[in-house]
Amino acid sequence: MKANVNIIIENKRTNIFEPSINLPDLKIPSLENFIDFSKKARPQQIRYILALYAIMYNQNQVMEWNKDNKNYSLVKAEIEYIFPRNWQNTNYNGRDEKEAQEYLEQIGNKMFLEKKLNIQAGNGYFNKKKEIYKDSYFIEARDLSASSQKDWLKCDIEKRNKQIYDAFSKFFTSVF
Known part of the structure; x- marks a missing residue:
């Protein structure tokens, strides 16, 4: 991270640090590294990523959490697996358990x-879960409930991986 802190001395701005002195130039990890990290990360780390993404997804999210004088903030949020975690042998669109596991833990x-x-929502399938998502105070969940698709597929997970990655990449490159 580049540091460049200014102080005001006698009405003049003075740099305390020059950019990049003794600090490495940080680079955004590749999409593949980001996905790999998301599969191995602890739940607390995933919570931080999802929290930031919820606000990046829609800036009105904070207002939604406090809608109707309720506090549906991150404290009360749980991690929902859109594609169910518990394996069931029906309606997996030809996927086997090993293939499903590859995508299950991705962000x-x-x-x-x-x-x-x-x-x-439990371990229901996407079409059933959409009915539950529509009552959420999380904007992204409500947006998913309006989707016309009936299944949450491998390509949907890959697409959302990229959306989250792109949001973080855009944010961090614009800040630094």
């Missing part, structure tokens, strides 16, 4: 949902 398969709604 593109996870989002925030309120605890009550997460319990109701």
